[in-house]
Structures are given as C-alpha cells and as structure tokens.
Amino acid sequence: MLAELTAAEKARPYSKYYYEEMVEPAKEIYRFLEQGTIDSSFATPIHQRNDLLKPGNLPAEMGYCKMPDGTGFVAMVTKMPGVTSEMINWWFAWQGLEGLRYKIWTLLENNSRG
Numbered sequence: 001m002l003a004e005l006t007a008a009e010k011a012r013p014y015s016k017y018y019y020e021e022m023v024e025p026a027k028e029i030y031r032f033l034e035q036g037t038i039d040s041s042f043a044t045p046i047h048q049r050n051d052l053l054k055p056g057n058l059p060a061e062m063g064y065c066k067m068p069d070g071t072g073f074v075a076m077v078t079k080m081p082g083v084t085s086e087m088i089n090w091w092f093a094w095q096g097l098e099g100l101r102y103k104i105w106t107l108l109e110n111n112s113r114g
C-alpha cells in the first residue's frame with residue numbers, strides 16, 4: 001500500500017507518476033531474485049569497479065552478496081536502448097533534488113523487484 005503524499009507533494013506536476021501502475025518486470029528479474037545470493041568470489045570488488053568499463057561481461061552481471069570485507073555487492077544488467085550518458089546524468093541529478101522525486105524512484109525500484 002502506498003503512503004499518502006502530502007498536499008505539497010500532490011501539487012508537484014510529476015506527482016501523478018507516484019500513482020501510476022508499474023510495468024510488469026521482465027522474467028529474468030524474478031529468476032535473479034529467486035536464485036538468492038551469489039558466491040562473493042564472482043562479485044567485482046569495489047577497488048576493481050572500473051572493470052565495468054571494459055568490453056565484455058563480468059563474472060557476475062546479475063546478483064547480490066555480502067563481500068568478505070562486510071560490504072554489500074549488487075549487480076543488475078539494465079538494458080536501455082537509446083539512452084545516452086547525458087540522460088543518465090540528468091536522471092541521477094533530478095531524482096535526488098527533492099523528497100517526492102526520490103519517493104517515485106524508490107517506488108519504481110521496489111516495483112521492479114516484484
């Protein structure tokens with residue numbers, strides 16, 4: 001059940017997105033969640049994060065686990081044809097500017113997990 005928005009949040013032009021029905025997640029998302037944690041030896045350690053920029057696939061393209069140093073690891077391939085780096089930069093700046101924007105993003109994230 002969704003938390004009710006404040007009057008100020010409801011007045012925002014994008015508040016309608018908070019109430020929109022979400023698209024059904026892709027089937028591989030469910031398989032990802034059902035598999036449980038991966039072996040941390042397949043995860044990319046934070047100090048090797050630039051490996052994400054290399055061509056090809058990493059050992060763990062989808063998965064999550066607790067790393068030996070106690071940190072968490074999460075990987076999720078998200079195919080977004082036609083999306084540019086400028087669009088991604090805009091999105092991550094936009095969603096963090098105000099509480100309602102972050103609520104919408106969080107809602108999208110939670111719904112993508114089924």
